[in-house]
Amino acid sequence: MLAIRDRQDAAAFAALFDHFAPRVKGFLIRSGSDAALAEDCAQDVMATVWNKARLYDPARASVATWVFTIARNKRIDVIRRSRRPEPEDLPWGPEPEVEPDEQLAVSQDSARLREAVKALPKKQRDIVEKAYFGDLTHSEIAEVTGLPMGTIKSRLRLAMDRLRHAMGRDDE
Known part of the structure; x- marks a missing residue:
């Protein structure tokens, strides 16, 4: 990890990838993700490891802890995105005016229903x-x-x- 952090060593990253990618995928599957989502998320985790390697501090965490923390956070992000409702198609401008005859009909129907x-x-x-x-x-x-x-x-x-x-x- 230090070679990746200090020198952007591609060979060291390949070895790290080969070691952690399947383990991260397994962790995500055991956490409830389907295989395809776990694969995509594991790829994202490893890309984050490469892109944020400069932030790794061995005094704060082991490599495994750091990688699996990233995986856990990615999983949480995926869950949050999947639970977030899609924005509705909101109409622009004021609501269309209800025609007077429609308004009268609704009012009459309501009165008839109350009586019924x-x-x-x-x-x-x-x-x-x-x-x-x-x-x-x-x-x-x-x-x-x-x-x-x-x-x-x-x-x-x-x-x-x-x-x-x-x-x-x-x-x-």
Whole structure:
């Protein structure tokens, strides 16, 4: 390593590469990377070893510790990049104006839906409110109400049928 650090000795690097590259790849595979990713990452690690050899200090770490620390950091970088969400296609400029007739239709539909929910039998309305306005799962509703899961599902299905009918969407 000192020959690489002090003289950029290519032969010394080849020997170091032959020794550490397969071990780094194995370390990455054991850490959960697939073989192709581990191979790419191992190549990056060894390139970093070559490019940053001037930073190696034998008083601070052994060669193996230094190389495997670089490998660990590269693995963390890969994991972070893979978990980072892709930027969304954000529209530029203001949102398009909603046409007045569309706005009126949505408003009327909302009013009809509110009335349709109010018209449901209380037992069905309670389940619909918990499921759709309270964001509870069927299991959570069963836990809160003490009702069997089948009863919850039946009431919800019946309520949704009534709401579809009230909204004039019987074909859905």
